[in-house]
Amino acid sequence: MTDTVTAWDTYSQQRPERRRTNAAGATTWFNWTQYADHGPGAELLEAPADGRVLDLGCGKGGNAAHLAALGHRAVGVDVSPKQLAAARERWGQTTGLELHQADAVAFLREDREGFAAVYSVYGAVWFSDPARLLPAIRERLHPGGRLVFSQRPPVEGCYGCQASYIPRGSDEDPLVVKRWDYEPDGWERVLKEHDFTDVSAEVLAAPPGPRTVGTLIVSASA
Template structure:
């Protein structure tokens, strides 16, 4: 079975560094999509200066670093030491940025901290069983706090737990990690069942060009009520 940390360390070596500046000349920015200078920004998190935000699968730290420059405490976690080394090298001197090497579910279950927002950009919300992760997220969010995440849309007919392949050398088999793919309406039902409200899930189209795959973006708020009892939604 693939070692998860080794898989994401391998992935880290294949990912380019974030550009020094974006199209607007900014040295930090928030990006939800797989495309440069496309889509919404940090406003989806509905944060005020002084808020605490948790990045589940922070990678090389660009999004968390941007929140830190806006006056938030931005906590980033990732299982990959290679990703975090890159984050520390570029952003480690920023006040308000805190980085941890940890599994998302384990971190959420072990911490006593609470957050105004929890988010994941092609991160742990895609690569962790939602039956385990969503209850753990809800416990660490303040009532009314925002959960937001983005990932590639599901391939039609391929829903639930799927395999993602991380390539290695030409004569090596790829590393395999699990991901969870659902249609927007299934994510909405699943989040509501786990105690979230005001759930909005949609696919943002790709920018003009040859690439056509959009980005699934989901935003929800933590309800102050206990989650619904019973069986989870069909297909989730």
């Protein structure tokens, strides 16, 4: 299995920078899906105006920067130095934004303040063993706090731990990381097993166009 830092550093080089403005002309915005200007926004977190909110697998920081712009205390965590370098270059002066290089579980175990909400957009919740990550999240969420995450829906019949491939050059083997895939009712079951309540999981359809794969969005309360 590929070293996770190497894998996500490689992935970072393949991802384009977030646009300077979205279709509405905003300079910061929240996007749960793989499609531009599609789907719900930060309201899914139900976080208080000045609440501390954690992005697990924050990547280049666009979603966390938007939460900071809204007045939240936004904390972004990622294992990739290259992802975080890009985030700091663009968003490093944003008031209310903290960025940390760390493993998601290790960061949660070391934190002592806790969070009003924890979220992951195609991030660490998808690529971490739920048996390790979910108890750590549950421990750090304030009572009633929300966990919300999004990822690609599973391939039919391919559930639990799966291999995910990050391509490299034409003459190199792809890098391999683990991911965890479940259908909506599977995620509902897993979250309830870890003492989350008010669990909801559904697939948001893709916007009109040639691409048809939707986005699985899951939410739950501590």
